Amino acid sequence: MKQIKIGMVGTGFAASFHTEAVRRVVGIDAEIVGVTSGRHTNAVAFAEKHKLSRVYESFEQMLDDPQVNVVDLCVPTSLHLPMALQAARAGKHLIVEKPLTGYTATAGHDDDEDIGMTVPRQKMLDHTLESMQEMEEVLQSTGVKFMYAENWVYAPTVAKARRLIAASPGTVMRIHAEESHNGSHASYAARWSLAGGGSLVRTGSHAVGGALHIKYYEGMLKYGEPIRPTTVTAEVGHLTKMERFQAREPKHLADSLIDCEDWGAVLIRFEDDSVAEVIASDVVLGGIYNYLEIFSSDGRIRCNINPNDQVLVYSPEEDSFGDEYLAEKISTRRGWNFASPDEHWASGYYQEMQDFMETIVHDRSPLSGWQLARDVVAVIYAAYVSAEEGRRVEIPQ
Ligand SMILES: NC(=O)c1ccc[n+]([C@@H]2O[C@H](COP(=O)([O-])OP(=O)(O)OC[C@H]3O[C@@H](n4cnc5c(N)ncnc54)[C@H](O)[C@@H]3O)[C@@H](O)[C@H]2O)c1
Numbered sequence: 001m002k003q004i005k006i007g008m009v010g011t012g013f014a015a016s017f018h019t020e021a022v023r024r025v026v027g028i029d030a031e032i033v034g035v036t037s038g039r040h041t042n043a044v045a046f047a048e049k050h051k052l053s054r055v056y057e058s059f060e061q062m063l064d065d066p067q068v069n070v071v072d073l074c075v076p077t078s079l080h081l082p083m084a085l086q087a088a089r090a091g092k093h094l095i096v097e098k099p100l101t102g103y104t105a106t107a108g109h110d111d112d113e114d115i116g117m118t119v120p121r122q123k124m125l126d127h128t129l130e131s132m133q134e135m136e137e138v139l140q141s142t143g144v145k146f147m148y149a150e151n152w153v154y155a156p157t158v159a160k161a162r163r164l165i166a167a168s169p170g171t172v173m174r175i176h177a178e179e180s181h182n183g184s185h186a187s188y189a190a191r192w193s194l195a196g197g198g199s200l201v202r203t204g205s206h207a208v209g210g211a212l213h214i215k216y217y218e219g220m221l222k223y224g225e226p227i228r229p230t231t232v233t234a235e236v237g238h239l240t241k242m243e244r245f246q247a248r249e250p251k252h253l254a255d256s257l258i259d260c261e262d263w264g265a266v267l268i269r270f271e272d273d274s275v276a277e278v279i280a281s282d283v284v285l286g287g288i289y290n291y292l293e294i295f296s297s298d299g300r301i302r303c304n305i306n307p308n309d310q311v312l313v314y315s316p317e318e319d320s321f322g323d324e325y326l327a328e329k330i331s332t333r334r335g336w337n338f339a340s341p342d343e344h345w346a347s348g349y350y351q352e353m354q355d356f357m358e359t360i361v362h363d364r365s366p367l368s369g370w371q372l373a374r375d376v377v378a379v380i381y382a383a384y385v386s387a388e389e390g391r392r393v394e395i396p397q
Contacts, residue, residue, distance in 0.1 A: 004029065032050070033067055034068070035056070036057070059083060075097075076194060094147060096149060105194065115259065125382060132374050150352075156345070157308070161294055170299055175276040177293070180199070183253045183283070184256075190256045199282045203282075204278060204380060212372060213372060227270050240253055252331055263283060264383065306328065
């Protein structure tokens with residue numbers, strides 16, 4: 001395939017940075033030809049803003065367009081798998097945002113049902129495994145590429161960690177990873193039925209993905225196959241429900257979650273007996289807090305995805321630097337801040353899209369693909385079972 005023509009699905013936050021990333025792709029003829037969204041007016045506005053030539057009335061209309069050879073799913077989690085199945089059957093390559101899927105209202109509930117309070121986690125795990133199995137079979141039968149938009153894999157700090165691991169004789173014994181911030185304000189995040197869980201699914205999918213990726217990479221180097229996770233032990237909590245937090249005003253943390261956790265800690269064991277500790281929370285002040293630390297027998301690597309201290313900014317006033325962007329999720333611009341020179345680059349968004357486009361043109365596998373997408377969901381839902389039942393849980397292979 002010489003020319004890559006992408007159909008963008010969704011017009012929100014992720015769709016915007018994916019669109020910018022496609023424009024940064026070098027050496028490959030790739031463009032977004034058109035867009036569709038939940039609301040047609042949003043699609044029209046998005047197409048105008050990003051100078052896209054087509055607006056599709058529906059997802060189906062986009063799939064009918066023979067020009068489109070890739071669809072980029074930047075839609076809420078509950079729609080990832082149903083849309084991916086449809087697009088794969090229509091012969092389109094797939095870019096799918098994280099997490100791959102989750103147990104949501106699409107499993108036969110109303111959108112406003114508090115499924116996080118009522119549905120046993122084992123049932124959730126079984127359901128997600130079944131739906132992923134169906135997707136895997138469709139991928140095998142259609143042969144379309146599946147590209148999983150886990151940007152941690154592409155963050156320059158993690159890329160450097162891979163090179164360091166490759167250059168070292170050491171064994172990765174322990175990984176510590178976290179993605180946290182001061183809470184989501186997105187309306188879909190409030191309910192399990194729409195988000196498929198709380199902080200573990202929303203932000204923890206990045207940190208679990210990063211940790212698994214490092215062990216897979218190490219395994220490929222040493223044995224020619226990934227080192228897979230085997231068991232998980234976890235705790236979750238709803239910390240903004242604490243009485244003393246509720247009584248306190250003003251609130252500096254978002255507390256809109258209804259039936260899902262805002263903190264989770266997961267211990268993962270791998271088949272070579274190494275471990276990973278993953279934390280995901282919505283109760284961290286001071287800006288987005290994303291890091292992955294690798295403890296090996298022969299060294300230690302700390303990847304500060306965000307924040308990092310390339311540019312430190314001191315502002316005596318909120319508007320000392322006008323509206324120039326500083327960093328994600330900081331609650332004040334006063335005082336010292338870690339200002340990201342290019343957050344999209346530091347997060348790996350550009351590098352991710354470059355790999356996806358090369359994957360298609362050179363007919364190879366992406367660095368972040370199906371196995372990672374599938375295993376992250378299996379780990380997180382096994383973690384939910386562990387937290388609910390108070391026991392170590394085997395991760396279904
Ligand atoms: N990798 C990252 O750093 C990152 C960051 C943010 C979000 N995400 C992921 O991206 C996805 C989207 O999140 P977001 O923050 O952009 O959400 P958003 O609410 O900003 O945008 C969602 C978009 O989906 C569209 N949509 C909803 N139903 C649709 C339908 N039936 N057909 C077509 N479009 C439909 C909406 O109109 C909206 O434009 C989620 O899976 C999220 O986890 C990833």
